Amino acid sequence: MSGLEEPLVQEVFASNWIAPLGPQVDAFEQEFCDTVGAAHALALNSGTAALHLALLLLGVEGGDEVLVSDLTFAASVFPVVYLGARPTFVDSERASWNMDPSLLVEDLEERSRKGRLPKAVVLVHLYGQAADIEPILESCQRHGVPLIEDAAEALGATYKGRSPGVFGQTGIFSFNGNKIITTSGGGMLVSEDADFVAHARKLATQARDPAPHYQHSEIGYNYRLSNVLAGIGRGQLQVLAERVTTKRRIFDYYRQALGDLSGIRFMPEAPWGRSTRWLTVITVDPEQFGATREDIRLALETENIESRPVWKPMHLQPVFADCEVIGGAVSEWLFQHGLCLPSGSSLTENDLERIMDVIKACAR
Numbered sequence: 001m002s003g004l005e006e007p008l009v010q011e012v013f014a015s016n017w018i019a020p021l022g023p024q025v026d027a028f029e030q031e032f033c034d035t036v037g038a039a040h041a042l043a044l045n046s047g048t049a050a051l052h053l054a055l056l057l058l059g060v061e062g063g064d065e066v067l068v069s070d071l072t073f074a075a076s077v078f079p080v081v082y083l084g085a086r087p088t089f090v091d092s093e094r095a096s097w098n099m100d101p102s103l104l105v106e107d108l109e110e111r112s113r114k115g116r117l118p119k120a121v122v123l124v125h126l127y128g129q130a131a132d133i134e135p136i137l138e139s140c141q142r143h144g145v146p147l148i149e150d151a152a153e154a155l156g157a158t159y160k161g162r163s164p165g166v167f168g169q170t171g172i173f174s175f176n177g178n179k180i181i182t183t184s185g186g187g188m189l190v191s192e193d194a195d196f197v198a199h200a201r202k203l204a205t206q207a208r209d210p211a212p213h214y215q216h217s218e219i220g221y222n223y224r225l226s227n228v229l230a231g232i233g234r235g236q237l238q239v240l241a242e243r244v245t246t247k248r249r250i251f252d253y254y255r256q257a258l259g260d261l262s263g264i265r266f267m268p269e270a271p272w273g274r275s276t277r278w279l280t281v282i283t284v285d286p287e288q289f290g291a292t293r294e295d296i297r298l299a300l301e302t303e304n305i306e307s308r309p310v311w312k313p314m315h316l317q318p319v320f321a322d323c324e325v326i327g328g329a330v331s332e333w334l335f336q337h338g339l340c341l342p343s344g345s346s347l348t349e350n351d352l353e354r355i356m357d358v359i360k361a362c363a364r
């Protein structure tokens with residue numbers, strides 16, 4: 001927390017607006033729109049809920065197919081399965097580690113010829129960096145396939161000067177505890193389409209029809225964000241830019257200290273935008289470095305320092321063993337060699353020195 005949240009939460013208590021909607025929620029949505037350049041936003045109790053509603057409102061249902069980035073957190077995929085649809089995974093490219101546009105473009109063309117286009121595409125922006133949105137959006141538009149952007153990890157990033165999440169039919173964000181800003185748990189759905197967001201708002205509020213009595217003509221969900229948590233979110237939004245600066249400083253620090261070690265490479269920053277460096281991620285070439293990424297992870301663990309392998313690709317997950325994948329070699333390589341280093345914005349120089357000493361000691 002930054003300190004700016006507490007007075008806003010106190011306002012909530014003073015007004016006694018303790019509910020899954022209220023004036024802080026309205027203000028949070030407006031301020032979020034201003035931050036990312038979206039026309040309409042709906043605050044929800046998780047990013048997963050936002051993605052569920054996005055897919056539902058785009059008509060995804062039982063038996064449909066949805067293309068999803070292969071290298072991601074499983075929450076990008078689970079809502080596809082909630083709806084009874086089948087995910088198919090698309091491999092990463094090396095410039096940004098996000099969905100490979102050439103694979104997607106080629107695949108949509110082939111599917112179009114066969115008359116079996118997917119119901120939607122979920123494009124993930126990983127580790128604070130935007131995917132190459134334009135060619136993917138263009139291909140989706142050409143074939144009439146809606147694009148959902150999962151920008152849960154990329155709040156504060158840019159793609160050609162604009163925020164990821166605002167290019168597709170709809171975009172989702174997350175304020176879970178591990179994200180660049182947090183409400184402890186929460187999410188946001190954005191869209192240019194006012195009716196789309198209004199409908200999502202209705203479904204998220206138990207699908208109450210506009211009637212004085214309780215009437216429902218659709219199935220609803222309890223997905224709205226609490227007014228208390230929206231107060232936290234408003235405070236957090238004010239320090240987003242500062243957080244990005246801190247995250248990028250942590251990255252620079254690592255790069256200066258480790259960049260010369262042979263066999264260590266950093267997640268590239270693609271030319272189309274600015275990454276937040278939400279996490280500093282490296283890849284380790286064991287031949288050159290003299291140790292594997294797992295050796296480094298275990299050495300850090302011995303010092304009570306937590307690091308994590310890069311996301312395990314969705315096509316390697318036991319729960320998705322029956323799903324198809326387009327490509328898969330790049331995401332597998334990244335999983336095998338990639339390591340997410342401690343990147344919390346409260347890390348001190350002392351902490352960073354300790355981490356880097358352990359890594360250096362692993363080198364040949």
Ligand SMILES: *Cc1c(COP(=O)(O)O)cnc(C)c1O
Pocket residue numbers: 045046047048049072073075076124150152153173174175176185186187
């Ligand atoms: C965190 C995350 C989500 C889910 O967000 P929650 O708010 O935790 O439900 C979805 N996709 C990606 C890529 C994420 O990192």
